[in-house]
Amino acid sequence: MQRAPAKIEDGKLIIDLPHELNADHIETVTRGNGQLFVDFEIADPRRSRPQQRRLFFALLNDITRHFWWVGADFLKAMFYNQFYFYTAGKEISLSNDSESSVSDVNQLLDLVIDFMFEWHVPFKKGYELLPKDEQYYLYECLRHRVCCICGQEHADIHHYQAVGNRSRKQVDHRKLSFICLCRKHHELIHSMGGQSFLDYFHVKPITLGEDDLINLRIMTKKQMDYWDARYARK
Numbered sequence: 001m002q003r004a005p006a007k008i009e010d011g012k013l014i015i016d017l018p019h020e021l022n023a024d025h026i027e028t029v030t031r032g033n034g035q036l037f038v039d040f041e042i043a044d045p046r047r048s049r050p051q052q053r054r055l056f057f058a059l060l061n062d063i064t065r066h067f068w069w070v071g072a073d074f075l076k077a078m079f080y081n082q083f084y085f086y087t088a089g090k091e092i093s094l095s096n097d098s099e100s101s102v103s104d105v106n107q108l109l110d111l112v113i114d115f116m117f118e119w120h121v122p123f124k125k126g127y128e129l130l131p132k133d134e135q136y137y138l139y140e141c142l143r144h145r146v147c148c149i150c151g152q153e154h155a156d157i158h159h160y161q162a163v164g165n166r167s168r169k170q171v172d173h174r175k176l177s178f179i180c181l182c183r184k185h186h187e188l189i190h191s192m193g194g195q196s197f198l199d200y201f202h203v204k205p206i207t208l209g210e211d212d213l214i215n216l217r218i219m220t221k222k223q224m225d226y227w228d229a230r231y232a233r234k
Contacts, residue, residue, distance in 0.1 A: 048105040053094045056105070059112045059123075066121045079115075083108050110136045117144045123151050138179065138206050142216065147182035149201055155182045157216065160194060160205035172227040173219045177205035 006015045060072045083092045083104075092100050092108055116123065117140045141148040147155040160177045181189060189197040198204060213219040 048094065048098055048100045048102055052102070052105040052109065056094060056109060056112065059109070059116065062124050063112075063116065063121050065124065066119075079108060079111055082111050086111065106134075106136075113137055113140055117146065120153075135204075135206055138203065139208075139212075141180040142178055142206075142208065143212070145180060147185055148180050148203055149185045150182060152182040152184075155180045156186050157218065158186055158189065158205075172223075173213055174207070174210065174224070174227075177207050178218075179203060179205040 006013055008014070057072070060075050063075055064070060064072050080092055084090065087104075087107070090104070092104055094100070094105065113136065115121070138148055140146075141155070142157060144153075145155050145157070146153055158179050158181050159173075160179055179189075192200065208216070208218070210219075210221075210224060213224075214221060
């Protein structure tokens with residue numbers, strides 16, 4: 001993700017782009033209708049925190065427990081190199097005098113978390129330190145169907161907003177938020193109530209993009225087109 005200076009004026013986020021956007025790409029993704037959506041996050045330029053360092057090395061320990069023949073030094077170098085290529089040449093460091101920012105280290109942690117989900121590495125010590133309200137972690141739980149509370153696999157994708165008796169095909173899921181829960185915690189959120197559950201476990205449901213909704217078989221492209229046409233008639 002690229003970084004650029006921005007400011008808020010009259011409730012609008014104004015981004016000072018370092019270069020012009022690719023007009024052909026914009027034409028493709030907007031289908032020529034001029035409506036453009038942007039994924040963004042607020043960068044945290046503060047220096048990295050000791051908690052982030054502890055989490056990084058706890059996750060590395062979880063990986064070395066699972067892949068006992070791989071050393072922590074090798075993993076550290078591998079993830080540093082991944083960060084370097086992912087950010088187009090940006091260096092990362094977790095030393096005490098590091099200039100790396102909170103956002104930089106969060107990006108590094110996202111790479112580690114992604115690796116662990118992809119290779120089915122159990123979260124053990126690292127799970128205790130994971131910020132359960134981190135959006136990327138919650139997203140990966142949904143993508144891999146892992147309970148965000150206990151880490152159990154083959155979990156359910158839970159609609160936070162009640163769908164009710166309506167057919168799932170009669171709902172625009174792009175307007176809803178989701179959280180991945182095992183059967184035990186799925187039942188618990190219903191018995192406790194949504195907000196009480198979120199407050200107790202310090203989690204927060206997230207929305208999903210169109211590609212993710214399709215890949216997770218929550219919604220089809222045909223259903224999206226139906227809702228878009230319906231909105232256009234209003």
